[in-house]
Amino acid sequence: MESTQQTESKIIELKPFTDEMIVNMGPQHPSTHGVLRLELRLDGEVVREAIPHIGYLHRCFEKHSENLSYPQIIPFTDRMDYVAAMNQNWGFCLAVEKLLEADEKKDFEVPERAEYLRILICELNRIASHLLSFGTYGMDIGAFTPFLYAFRDRERLLLLFEKICGARLTYNYIRIGGVSEIIPMEPGSVDEQNYLDEVKEFLDYFEPKIDEYNDLLTANSIFSERTMGVAVMSEEMAISYGATGPNLRGSGVDWDLRRDEPYSIYDRFDFDVPVAKNIPELGAVVGDCWSRYKIRMDEMKESVKIVRQILAEGLPDGPVMAEMKAVRPPKGEIYFRSEAPRGELGFYIVSDGTPKPVRVKGRSPCFSALSALQELSRGLMVADIIAIIGSIDIVMGEVDR
Amino acid sequence: MNPEEIYKTLIDRFGNTVLGFDTELAGDPNIQIAPAAIANVCQYLAETDSLAFNSLMCLSGVDMGTKDEEFSVVYHLHSLRHRHSVVLKTTIPKTDAHLPTVSHIWKTADWHERETYDLYGIFFEGHTDLRRILLPDDWEGYPLRKDYMEPDFYRGMRVPY
Numbered sequence: 001m002e003s004t005q006q007t008e009s010k011i012i013e014l015k016p017f018t019d020e021m022i023v024n025m026g027p028q029h030p031s032t033h034g035v036l037r038l039e040l041r042l043d044g045e046v047v048r049e050a051i052p053h054i055g056y057l058h059r060c061f062e063k064h065s066e067n068l069s070y071p072q073i074i075p076f077t078d079r080m081d082y083v084a085a086m087n088q089n090w091g092f093c094l095a096v097e098k099l100l101e102a103d104e105k106k107d108f109e110v111p112e113r114a115e116y117l118r119i120l121i122c123e124l125n126r127i128a129s130h131l132l133s134f135g136t137y138g139m140d141i142g143a144f145t146p147f148l149y150a151f152r153d154r155e156r157l158l159l160l161f162e163k164i165c166g167a168r169l170t171y172n173y174i175r176i177g178g179v180s181e182i183i184p185m186e187p188g189s190v191d192e193q194n195y196l197d198e199v200k201e202f203l204d205y206f207e208p209k210i211d212e213y214n215d216l217l218t219a220n221s222i223f224s225e226r227t228m229g230v231a232v233m234s235e236e237m238a239i240s241y242g243a244t245g246p247n248l249r250g251s252g253v254d255w256d257l258r259r260d261e262p263y264s265i266y267d268r269f270d271f272d273v274p275v276a277k278n279i280p281e282l283g284a285v286v287g288d289c290w291s292r293y294k295i296r297m298d299e300m301k302e303s304v305k306i307v308r309q310i311l312a313e314g315l316p317d318g319p320v321m322a323e324m325k326a327v328r329p330p331k332g333e334i335y336f337r338s339e340a341p342r343g344e345l346g347f348y349i350v351s352d353g354t355p356k357p358v359r360v361k362g363r364s365p366c367f368s369a370l371s372a373l374q375e376l377s378r379g380l381m382v383a384d385i386i387a388i389i390g391s392i393d394i395v396m397g398e399v400d401r
Numbered sequence: 402m403n404p405e406e407i408y409k410t411l412i413d414r415f416g417n418t419v420l421g422f423d424t425e426l427a428g429d430p431n432i433q434i435a436p437a438a439i440a441n442v443c444q445y446l447a448e449t450d451s452l453a454f455n456s457l458m459c460l461s462g463v464d465m466g467t468k469d470e471e472f473s474v475v476y477h478l479h480s481l482r483h484r485h486s487v488v489l490k491t492t493i494p495k496t497d498a499h500l501p502t503v504s505h506i507w508k509t510a511d512w513h514e515r516e517t518y519d520l521y522g523i524f525f526e527g528h529t530d531l532r533r534i535l536l537p538d539d540w541e542g543y544p545l546r547k548d549y550m551e552p553d554f555y556r557g558m559r560v561p562y
Contacts, residue, residue, distance in 0.1 A: 055535040062520070063544055102427035239455050239481060242509030255481060332427030335459060335477045335488065348461050348475065351427075358466070363459040371512040400535060 020048065025385070027056050033136065033389065034396025036370075040382065050377040050385055052370060057400040065360035070096050070327040071176055073360065078170035080362060081398040083132050086125035086161070087340040088398075089174040090118055094263060095336035095347035096176050099329040108322040113187065113315055114178035115265045120199070120310050121164065121173065123303040127206070128157040129341035130296040130303075137293060137390035138217050141226050146217045153209060156202050163195060178321035187317040200311050207304050210297065218297060227290040228283045231376045231388045238287070241375075242368030245343025246299065247392055250276045250292030257339040269306050274298035289391035296393070299341075328355050335363075342366055342393055362401055366394040407452065407487050408432050415442060423490070431475070431488040439476075439491050440501035440527075446478060446487070447506050454478040454487070457503070460513035462521035464495075464547045472498055472523060493523065495546075502528040520545040 021042045027035040035056035041049040061080065065073045077092045078085040097110065135150025158168045165173035166182055173180050185191050217223050233243065238251035248255060256273040258266040276284075276291035284290050331353040337346035343365025350359040369392045377385050402410070408422045411432060418438035424430040434442050446454040456479045463473040476489040493500055502525040504510040514525040515534040522543035525531060533540065539556075542549055551560050 055533075055537070058535045060544070099428055237508075240508040242456060242458070242507070253481065260484070330427040333431075333475075334428035337458065344458070346459050346477070348459055348477070350463055350465075352465070359461070359463045361459065361461040363461075367512060367516075368509045371509060375508075 023382075025050075033394055034399075036389075036394070036396055036399075038373075038385065040385070042382065045381050047377050047380055047382060047385060050374055052373055054370070054396070054399055057396045059401065061362060061401040062360055065357060067356065069355045070329070070357065073357075074175065075170065075172045077362070078172055079397060080364065080401055081129075081340065081342060081345075081366070081395045082169055083395050084125050084129035084341045085169065085171050086122050086173060087129075087338070088345065089171060090122055091336075091338040091340060091345040092347050093174050093176050094338055095334055095349050096327065096329065098336045099332060099334040099349055099351060100176075100324075100327070102332060102334070103330040108177055108324040110178055110322055111318050111320060112265075113318045114320045114322075116310055116313075116315050117164075117179050117320060118174055119264060119266070119269070120307055120315075121161070121179075123306045124157055124160060124199070126303045126341045127300050128154050128161075130300050131157075133296055133341075133390075133393045134213065134217070134293070137393075138223070140386050140390040141223055143217060143220065143223065146213065149209075149213065149216070153206060156205075160195075160198060160202065163198070175321065176327050177324050178319070181320050187315065192315065196311055196315070199307065203304055203307060203311075207301070210300055210304075214297060218294060224282065224284075224290065226383070226387050227293060227391065228288055229285050230289045230384050231380060231391070232285055232287040233292075233372060233376060234287055237372065237375070241372040243343070243372055243392075244365045244368065245339065245341070246295040247292055247343060247365075247369050249274060250295045250391075251287040252276050257337060257344060263336075263338060269309050271302045271305050274302065289387045292391040292393075326355060328353070337363070340365060342395065342398070343369065362398075364398040364401060366392075366396075366399045370394050370399055402452070402483070402485050404430050404432065404487050407446075407485075410452070411442060411445075414445060418442070429488045431490040434489050434491045436491045436493045436500050439474075439489070440503055440506070442489065443476065443478075443503045443506050451483075452480065453482045454480045455507075456481055457507035457509050457513070458486070460503075460510055460517065462517040462523055462545065464521065464545060467547050470495055472521060474500060474517065474523065476503070498523040499526055500524070501526050504528050519543070522546065 023040045023042055025040055026037040037053040039051040040047055061076050064076055074089055077088040080088050131150040131154045135147040138146030162168050165171045233251050235251050235253055238248050254275045259273055274295050276286045278286050329351040333350040335346055335348045337344045346363030348361040349357050352358050376388055411419045418435040420433040420435055422432055446452050458479050459477040461475050471492040471494055473490055473492050479486040504514055514528055517523050518531050519533045519535050
């Protein structure tokens with residue numbers, strides 16, 4: 001019980017607070033999406049302060065990188081966001097390629113075929129990542145069925161990844177200068193046709209499912225009650241905290257690197273960028289948990305759209321890997337960011353002209369988004385904390401690196 | 402605005418605390434700022450209408466090697482309004498690694514500065530909550546320094562594997 005005692009008048013003023021209780025949520029809590037510990041300071045069931053303690057999954061990515069050559073670092077990026085590892089591979093390779101391009105003796109270009117394969121596979125990976133986010137969010141809130149549906153569909157995607165690179169989760173597929181050809185797929189061959197047919201089959205199966213999931217969870221009244229109007233992140237707050245990707249667009253900012261700073265060949269494809277809006281008849285407010293979640297559901301449709309365009313055009317002929325001697329960027333530094341499923345994934349690389357980098361920093365989108373949790377959760381109920389964590393969609397492997 | 406125009410604007414406003422504009426190396430050109438002025442320069446960049454750098458994309462410490470006497474801290478800024486970006490760099494001596502905080506300008510700097518403190522031992526003055534973030538509170542030393550030697554044991558557990 002908090003009290004302030006005035007020495008002269010001997011009046012004891014009681015504040016209407018119960019004893020502050022400190023509860024540790026995690027690091028083994030099922031809804032913390034990995035190993036995150038929240039130190040909750042509670043007033044009854046109201047959260048006065050939720051202080052995140054991270055670092056349980058710190059695997060020294062940056063320190064390791066300083067002792068490895070550039071191609072050797074790629075498998076380490078797989079372990080950052082292990083739910084969308086293709087996008088992590090790509091983000092790193094893009095940064096290295098950008099630095100290599102700055103060299104005057106530049107003698108390589110990423111082949112067209114590799115660019116198509118990269119977008120194809122990364123957009124499929126985006127769907128897989130959003131599916132996992134959708135499924136686990138449902139489970140956090142108390143709906144178990146969406147989780148099973150999501151994992152059923154994600155399994156088909158993982159099989160597609162396995163067919164192209166041999167791995168289900170940590171791919172090491174996208175390499176500097178192209179993509180890996182560990183499982184050969186000749187241009188125009190039966191293998192290629194079979195693979196593209198399987199992708200098409202998946203899209204035909206999956207596209208109607210998105211509407212089904214929207215009926216099942218998005219419009220579910222219990223789910224809406226738990227998420228609509230909860231933990232509203234304003235536009236200014238989202239930008240200031242460095243929230244990116246679906247979290248930023250969920251706060252109503254129309255910004256997508258794939259469209260606004262197009263890299264690779266994204267400018268050739270036609271897709272929309274979903275941005276949250278107020279929906280008064282439902283009760284959704286821009287920046288609440290539901291808006292952030294809904295952006296991901298809409299983005300899956302856009303990813304399907306992009307992949308369909310690739311299938312319609314077909315993969316171009318040619319090699320999948322640029323001919324290059326050794327990866328040896330010039331002396332200099334680069335910061336390059338790409339749009340991963342969880343937001344802007346940046347890599348800051350400092351090179352001194354040797355085959356090993358001097359410094360690699362991974363700017364993780366989840367790290368920045370998670371830092372907003374403390375301010376978002378102040379004054380809410382304990383159950384809302386779970387709704388917030390699910391809605392900002394963190395992967396602890398990337399937060400802790 | 403491109404980085405060169407921003408550099409000229411900063412020279413006009415801050416004079417000799419803006420130390421130079423480095424375009425020689427490959428990649429992003431950066432504007433070098435004196436460490437004591439970094440918070441003021443950032444505040445100016447964030448609050449001036451024609452610049453409006455409302456997002457701090459990345460804040461990183463850099464140690465170029467054991468021969469080097471200085472750490473660098475690099476700020477990657479971006480403006481969602483004007484859609485331009487700039488790189489600021491400041492260098493501080495390794496023996497006295499102190500720098501004013503920018504966490505009051507961009508809230509994302511809070512955790513990024515904590516991470517830089519945790520891994521490099523750079524102290525950000527004015528930061529309200531400068532604690533270790535990735536490593537345990539009782540960890541000794543700053544691992545991303547190039548002269549860092551890992552301890553043999555941490556709480557009775559062998560560290561090198």
